[in-house]
Amino acid sequence: xxxxxxxxxxxxxxxxxxxxxxxxxxxxxxxxxxxxxxxxxxxxxxxxxxxxxxxxxxxxxxxxxxxxxxxxxxxxxxxxxxxxxxxxxxxxxxxxxxxxxxxxxxxxxxxxxxxxxxxxxxxxxxxxxxxxxxxxxxxxxxxxxxxxxxxxxxxxxxxxxxxxxx
Numbered sequence: 001x002x003x004x005x006x007x008x009x010x011x012x013x014x015x016x017x018x019x020x021x022x023x024x025x026x027x028x029x030x031x032x033x034x035x036x037x038x039x040x041x042x043x044x045x046x047x048x049x050x051x052x053x054x055x056x057x058x059x060x061x062x063x064x065x066x067x068x069x070x071x072x073x074x075x076x077x078x079x080x081x082x083x084x085x086x087x088x089x090x091x092x093x094x095x096x097x098x099x100x101x102x103x104x105x106x107x108x109x110x111x112x113x114x115x116x117x118x119x120x121x122x123x124x125x126x127x128x129x130x131x132x133x134x135x136x137x138x139x140x141x142x143x144x145x146x147x148x149x150x151x152x153x154x155x156x157x158x159x160x161x162x163x164x165x166x
Contacts (some may be wrong), residue, residue, distance in 0.1 A: 005143060005154020006007065007072020008065070009066070016033070016035065016049040016050065016051075017047070017049060017050045017065065017084070018046050018047050018049060018050075019049055019050045019066060019089075020047075020048045020064045020065050020066035020067060020072075020082070020083040020162065021045060021046070021047055021048065021056065021063055021064070021065050022043065022044055022046045022047075022048060022051060022063070022064060022117045023044075023045075023063045023064065023065045023071070024044070024061070024063035024164070025042060025043065025044050025061070025062050025063070026059075026060060026061045026062075027040070027056070027057055027058070027059050027060025027061060027076070028041070028043060028056075028057035028058075028060050029042045029054040029055065029056045029057065029060050029061075029062040029074065030054070030055050030057075031046075031048060031053065031054050032052065032053040032055070032125070033049060033051075033054075034051050034052075034133070039055065039068075042050060042054070042062060047143060047160050048064055048066075048082065050082060050083060050084055051082070051083060052073060052081065052082065053079060053080070053081045054079070054080050054081070054082075055078070055079045056074045056075065056076050056077065056078045056079075056096065057076065057077070058076055059076055060076050060166070061074065061075060061076060062074045063139075064091070065083075066082065066087060066089060066113075067115070068102055068106055068113060069070050069089075069102060069106040069107055069111070070089070070100060070102045070113055071100070071101045072091065072098055072099070072100050072103060072165070073098060073099040073100075074096070074098050075095050075096055075097040075099075076096070077095065078093070078095060078097055078098060078145075079093075079095050080092060080093045080096075080098060081094070082092065083149070086135065087108075087110050087111050087112065088112045088113075088114065089112075089113045089118060089123055090109070090113075090114050090115075090127075091113070091114070091115045091116070092116045093115055093116065093117050093131055093133055094117075094133065094164050095133050095135060096133060097130060097131070097132040097133070098115070098131055099128075099129070099130045100107060100113070100115060100127070100128070100130075100131070101127075101128045102125060102126055102127050102128070102131055102156070103126065104125055104156070105126075107125050107126065112124070112125060113125070113126070115131045115133060116122070116163060117133045117147070117149040117163065118133065118147045118149075118163070119147045119149055119162065119163050120149040120160060120161065121150075121160070121161045121162075121163050122151055122158045122159070122160050123158070123159040123161075124156065124157070124158050124159070125156070126156050126157060127153065127157060127158055128153075128154040128155045128158030129148075129151060129152060129153045129154060129156070129158050130151070130152040130154075131149065131150070131151050132147075132149070132150040132151075133147060133148075133149055133154075134148040134150070135147050135148075136148070138158065
C-alpha cells in the first residue's frame, strides 16, 4: 500500500472532485486543500478541486475555468472556496474581488452559479459580473467593523439577496 500511496497519492487520500482548471496565472496564488495542511502554489493548467480555498496574493491574478460553464477571474488579495451540489455551483468569496462570466448556452435547465459573500448572495445564469468584498476594521472609538459587498453587472441579470448572519 505504501508504494501505491507514493505513486498515486489520490488513491490513498481518496479521489477529490475537480471544480475547474487554472487557465491564466500571474504572481502568487495558492490552494489550501482539505487533504493537505499546507497551501499548494497553483500553476497554469493545475486542477482546482471542490472545497479548495484559493488565495491570491499581492499583485496576483488567477483565471479559473469552472466545469465548462464559467470563467472566474480571481483578483489580488482575494480568497474564495468553490463548492457544488447537483445543479448549483457556489463560490464563497471571503475577501477581495472576482469577475465571473457564465456561458448561458452551457447551463442545463435549472443549473445555477451563485457567489456568496459574508453578507450577500448573487445567483446567475448567463451573466458577466464582478463581486467585491470590502471588510472594514474597528475604529479608534471602538465601533465594530463591517462588510460591504459591491456587485457590478456587465451583461445579463443577477438575482441579489441579503445573506443572514448567524
